[in-house]
Amino acid sequence: MEELIQKLKEEIIEVLNLEEMEPGDIDPDAPLFGEGLGLDSIDALELIVLLEKNYGIKIEDPKDGRKIFFTLRTMAEYITEHQK
Amino acid sequence: MEAYIRGIGNISPQHSWGNVILAEDIVSYEGNRLNCIEPDYKEYIKPIQRRRMGRILKMGVSAAGKCLRDAGVDMPDAIIMGTGLGMQGDTEKFLKAILDNDEKFLTPTSFIQSTHNTVGAHIAVMLKCNKYNFTYVNDNLSFEGALLDSMIRLSDDPSEKILLAGIDEMTDSYFCITKNAGFWKEDISDNLGLLKHAGPGSIAGEGASFFIVTGETHPDNYARFAGIDTFYKPESDKEIDDFIIAFLAKRSLSLDDIDLIITGINGDSRWDSGYFRLQDTLFNGKPLAYYKHLCGEYYTSSSFASWLAAGILKTQSCPETILLNNNEVNKPIRNILIYNYLRNTNHALILLSVC
Incomplete structure (x- = not known):
């Protein structure tokens, strides 16, 4: 799990172009949207594409994104559960 | 306007x-x-x-x-x-x-x-x-x-x-x-x-x-755009000359009133001849300049030329690196004409004047 979280940190920094952040700056248990990293709806779409492209996981119902992308850890748990 | x-x-x-x-x-x-x-x-x-x-x-x-x-x-x-x-x-x-x-x-x-x-x-x-x-x-x-x-x-x-x-x-x-x-x-x-x-x-x-x-005057203004006009694919040298003369005449000016002409010369021998012809004819005796060696060729390079002209008018000083010939730039510098075209298709004249 920790290895996947580290990998996700690097991927998120690259995909969302968080140019002034290092993987160590991202708390895996802090909310990704709003108060935590401060991501927005466009970032949510980028993360959906990331899941599909890099992990082969397609989110059928966008409403599920709220739970899946709550923190980096919930995202990693979802990937672990659903990756084929 | x-x-x-x-x-x-x-x-x-x-x-x-x-x-x-x-x-x-x-x-x-x-x-x-x-x-x-x-x-x-x-x-x-x-x-x-x-x-x-x-x-x-x-x-x-x-x-x-x-x-x-x-x-x-x-x-x-x-x-x-x-x-x-x-x-x-x-x-x-x-x-x-x-x-x-x-x-x-x-x-x-x-x-x-x-x-x-x-x-x-x-x-x-x-x-x-x-x-x-x-x-x-x-x-x-x-x-x-x-x-x-x-x-x-x-x-x-x-x-x-x-x-x-x-x-x-x-x-x-x-x-x-x-x-x-x-x-x-x-x-x-x-x-x-x-x-x-x-x-x-x-x-x-x-x-x-x-x-x-x-449209308002102010002591801090750099310069003023006093005219803009364009023409497309001129068929003869005379058409170009007539257009430039008419452009100035519409603003109650002649080439005698122009203190510096900034051309769009870009080093391309296939197209620059149009500017050099004017240097020897209509623009003969006028101080000529160019600017694309400073900013390169791109579609909106005339905005760089406008910035350059505004600075010259504001400071009353012309950098030597842009001058093409030895004709003296008379002071005060009141009017600068920018003439630019790309591959002899779209031609443009922009007139900038001192405030």
Whole structure:
């Protein structure tokens, strides 16, 4: 799990172009949207594409994104559960 | 119909961030491509906004911010842009993603930033400016279209403060494609020696030149746009001569009133002959200048020429590096005529005068 979280940190920094952040700056248990990293709806779409492209996981119902992308850890748990 | 330049923000391959070009700061480049000297964007764009912006968008937003500050304007009455290529970098990124991923996994960011009016729209969003917002895309007359629109608006309401700009970027892909099409010189060693490298092709460039223009006089104004006109594919030398004479006559001027002529000479032997013919005929005896060795060739380079002319009129000083001949530039410098064309198709005249 920790290895996947580290990998996700690097991927998120690259995909969302968080140019002034290092993987160590991202708390895996802090909310990704709003108060935590401060991501927005466009970032949510980028993360959906990331899941599909890099992990082969397609989110059928966008409403599920709220739970899946709550923190980096919930995202990693979802990937672990659903990756084929 | 006049437009006074109240503020300037300019990003170019030269040290133009300080608004007036200084002879000792002229930058020399090796090769056939000039890239902008970019400022520290942190001062103008928050990190959370900056991370999603393409390079040209960062240049545009910063230059706009600098220009507004320079003019002391918080909210412009209109945003009018000219661009030949728009958000070329993001367009390429989006198209590449379509090809690489077989039309799947397409993300929104580069798509929503791939339209030509992205820069003008983004500035409006950041300023919360709901007023007139227009982007002209018309090859090498894009800035001219924006300027004409600005001047027409100011003739209706001189109190307006309009954010006017010419902006284009040179991306790797576009440079490569146009290089293969023979646009750029292959063997040039130094941009400042552009005219010593005879033969076809020019040097590639880019830039973001922003102006706050208004119809109101003010001691801080740099200069004024006193005229703009364009013509298409002239069929004879006489047609060109007549157009230039008529353009000046419409403004109650003749060539005797022009203190400096800035031409769009770009080193391409296939097209520069039109300028050199004028040097020996209609412009004979006049001090002639050129500017594309400083900024390179790009669709809105006339906005860089306008910035250059405004600085010359404001400081009453002309950098020697732009002069083409030995004809003395008489002081005071009152009127500067910019004559630019690209591949003898779209021709443009811009007149700038002292305030």
